[in-house]
Amino acid sequence: MAVSLYRRFRPSTWDKVIGQDHIVRTLINQIATDRVGHAYLFTGTRGTGKTSSAKIFARAVNCLHPQNGSPCGTCEVCLALSNPANTDILEIDAASNNGVDEIRELRENIQYPPSVGKYKVYIVDEVHMLTAAAFNALLKTLEEPPAHAIFILATTEVHKLPQTILSRCMRFDFRLVADKELIALLGRVFDEIGYPYEEKALELLAAHGEGSVRDTLSIADMCLSFCPDRLTADAVLEVLGASDFETLYRLAEAVLTDNPGELLRIVDAVADRGKGISTLGKELAAFFRDLIAIKNVRDYRAGFAERDFPAAKALADASDNYRIARAMDLLAGVENTLRYSTQPRIILEAVLVRAAEMRTDPSLDGLTSRIALLESKLNSLEQNGIRVAAPAPKAQPADAPKAEPPKIEDLVGKYAVSTESAPVFADDEDAPPEADARVREYWGAILTRLREEQYNMLYYSLQNQDDIRLNDTALTLYTKETATLDLLANDTYLTAINRILREIAGPQYTFSVVNAGKKKTLTDQARQSLNDLFGDLLTRNPNKH
Numbered sequence: 001m002a003v004s005l006y007r008r009f010r011p012s013t014w015d016k017v018i019g020q021d022h023i024v025r026t027l028i029n030q031i032a033t034d035r036v037g038h039a040y041l042f043t044g045t046r047g048t049g050k051t052s053s054a055k056i057f058a059r060a061v062n063c064l065h066p067q068n069g070s071p072c073g074t075c076e077v078c079l080a081l082s083n084p085a086n087t088d089i090l091e092i093d094a095a096s097n098n099g100v101d102e103i104r105e106l107r108e109n110i111q112y113p114p115s116v117g118k119y120k121v122y123i124v125d126e127v128h129m130l131t132a133a134a135f136n137a138l139l140k141t142l143e144e145p146p147a148h149a150i151f152i153l154a155t156t157e158v159h160k161l162p163q164t165i166l167s168r169c170m171r172f173d174f175r176l177v178a179d180k181e182l183i184a185l186l187g188r189v190f191d192e193i194g195y196p197y198e199e200k201a202l203e204l205l206a207a208h209g210e211g212s213v214r215d216t217l218s219i220a221d222m223c224l225s226f227c228p229d230r231l232t233a234d235a236v237l238e239v240l241g242a243s244d245f246e247t248l249y250r251l252a253e254a255v256l257t258d259n260p261g262e263l264l265r266i267v268d269a270v271a272d273r274g275k276g277i278s279t280l281g282k283e284l285a286a287f288f289r290d291l292i293a294i295k296n297v298r299d300y301r302a303g304f305a306e307r308d309f310p311a312a313k314a315l316a317d318a319s320d321n322y323r324i325a326r327a328m329d330l331l332a333g334v335e336n337t338l339r340y341s342t343q344p345r346i347i348l349e350a351v352l353v354r355a356a357e358m359r360t361d362p363s364l365d366g367l368t369s370r371i372a373l374l375e376s377k378l379n380s381l382e383q384n385g386i387r388v389a390a391p392a393p394k395a396q397p398a399d400a401p402k403a404e405p406p407k408i409e410d411l412v413g414k415y416a417v418s419t420e421s422a423p424v425f426a427d428d429e430d431a432p433p434e435a436d437a438r439v440r441e442y443w444g445a446i447l448t449r450l451r452e453e454q455y456n457m458l459y460y461s462l463q464n465q466d467d468i469r470l471n472d473t474a475l476t477l478y479t480k481e482t483a484t485l486d487l488l489a490n491d492t493y494l495t496a497i498n499r500i501l502r503e504i505a506g507p508q509y510t511f512s513v514v515n516a517g518k519k520k521t522l523t524d525q526a527r528q529s530l531n532d533l534f535g536d537l538l539t540r541n542p543n544k545h
Contacts, residue, residue: 004217004218004221005189005217005218005220005221006047006213006214006217006218006221007219009189010052011052012056012066012071012311013056013070013071013073014027014028014069014070014072015057015061015068015070016051017052017053017056017183018049018177018181018182018184019048019049019175019176019177019181019211019213020048020049020174020175020177021173022175023053024053024069025170025251026172027053027057027060027069027172028068028069028070029069031057031060031066031069031195031280032060032066032069036061036119036150037150037170038149038150038151039056039142039143039145039150039151039152039168039169039170040054040150040151040152040153040155040170040171040172041153041154041155041156041158041161041165041166041169041170041172042054042152042153042172042174042434043154043155043156043171043172043174043213044156044173044174044175045156045173045174045176045211046156046214046215046280047209047212047213047216047419048174048175048176048177048212048213048229049174049213049216050154050174050458051123051125051154052360053174054121054123054152054154055089055122056070056071057152058081058089058119058121058123058150058152059071059078059081059089060538061117061118061119061121062077062078062081062114062116062117062118063075063077063078063090064076064077064078065198076116076155077116077117080116080117081116081117083368085494086115086119087114087115087120088114088115088116088120088121088124089120089123089379090120090121090122091123091125092106092123092124092125092195093125093126093129094124094126094127094129094130094144095125095126095129097129098129098130098131098134099133100133100134100136100137101135102129103130103137103138104137106138106141107120107138107141108201108377109147110122110141110146111146113146113148114148118148119148119149120148120149120150121149121150121151121152122141122149122150122151122152123152123154123366124151124154124419125154126154126155126156127153127154127155127161127165128155128156128157128160128161132162135161135164135165138165139164139165139168139437142168142169143168143395145328146337149168150521151168153165164511169181174197175211176209176210176211176212177211177213178201178387179204179206179207180409182206182209182211182213182216183202183203185213185222186202186205186206186216186220187202187217188222188356189217189220190202190231195224195230195231196229196230196231197230197231197232198230198231198232198233200305201223201231201232201233201235201236202231203303203335204233204236204237204240204242205220205223205236205287205302208236208240208242209284218265219239219240221234223235223236223239226238226239233432233496240279241274241275241276241277241279242275242279242283243270243275243279243280243283244274245304245305246306247266247270248275248283248284248287248289249282249308249311249312249315249350250262251263251266251267251269251287252284252287252288252291252315252327253315254352254355254356255327255355255356256303256315256318256319256323256324256327256496257354257356258350258356258357259356260353260356260357261354263349263352263356264349264352264353265350267280267345267348267352271345276337277338277344277345277348278335278338278344281331281334281335281338281344281348281351281538283336284352285328285331285332285335288324288325288327288328288331289328290302290303290304291312291315291316291319291324292316292321292324292325293312293320294309294312294313294316295316295317295324296321296322299425300359304476304520326355327355330351330354331351331355333351334347334348334351344508367429369392371506377505387438391434397401403522419449420465429484438470439468439469439470439475442470442475442501442504442505442509443468443475445500446462446501446504447459447462447463448502449500449504450462450496450497450500453496455493455496457487457498458487458497461481461483461484461487462477462484465477465479465481465484467479467516473505473506473508473509473510474509474510474511475501475505475509475510475512476512476513476514477512477513477514478513478514478516479499479513479514479515479516483514484511484513488513494511494513497511498510498511505525
């Protein structure tokens, strides 16, 4: 029977324990200086090396010639302790031996000295499973064991242990192992067994191992059986039921650009391929986390491939922090629900639609994000103009002669004349006069004070207004924006601006707002010219333009 990778490559010396340097160094120093304690508590996430470290420590404290704090493996004590029948290192499973009778038996046997080594080491795994009576029976022995006895308690749920137990132990917290260390370990393992692999495949395995060495090697075992010839990134995705970069990117883009229809189509396609919905939720949350990291941390790449990074960076730069963080928060909040729900797809779709529909967020931060997005779109329109798609060609009879394509110079000449002779927009008022130095000074100071006094909504609404006029001591804002007019119809906001203006310019100054008039409309001649250019796109929905 083949031995699994995590058992075959279980560390036997300290140099093979990865990701726990703070613990390894402390234990090595204790062994070197002969300052070994009587009770230790190893706690941390599954698969991070708690039991392996306990076994290494148990052999090292008994070794006659330890090498850099590790057991030599060749002395007579090491050889004796390598026999599973030895009685000097006892590993107890507290999950199945959790009663008070088992602990009383341990207390009676602990008096007997070790048979070959210096210490008798008791490794109690999953110690949080002991009953309250068993903990009470263990207390006195744990506090004052015989000089030859050492206890090592291991648990993944330290919060379940009584404080009386915690206070009697030297506690070591095992951390999650970094992805780069897991990747290096996988590379060493596959090189040793002669198994070819893609570097991207190792990155995926490490990411889905979530900091656990055992989980990472278990997934690698499955992949090795799935594709015994060579490990590829596609094979890892298939085994894990995970999604590739393109799928996650398209989902994130749909969420960040208010496109619930597109994201529902993508989720449907993922479900049709048999991918795990819970896995998709976790991956998407991690993808948003990477987006916000590359947006805010200079030169950070977040593990994206060279060909994928530019697209991810562009998507992150086009979105604000609040919008990305909100999507992360919503996805993280339903992780457990997705894991245990009988209808995870419905839950994930509901969360993604909420994340995409920013109008469902009533908070001030949500409103600020929506205003910022609107300003960005308006600035883009101001700089690039409105892009209108060309009309679809009309169907022609099969026997109709093919028309010669028009020459570019003819089209340019035709439409250059028509646009010059008839302006597209009918302007019924002159452009506002350019503000003088005092207007710019007063208006800039007002905006600064509004931001400092946290009138955020008013500040974002007014910061792009440019039609401000000063007549003697009357400062007037001319605007056609309904949102701005509605805000300044509020006496609180209007009073605040007047107060700030008087503090800046003098008590005789006043501020008011004027509706600049109706919207500019397309003239008939201009509409006909646009129809000639773009077909009936404008006439189908003229109010959109």
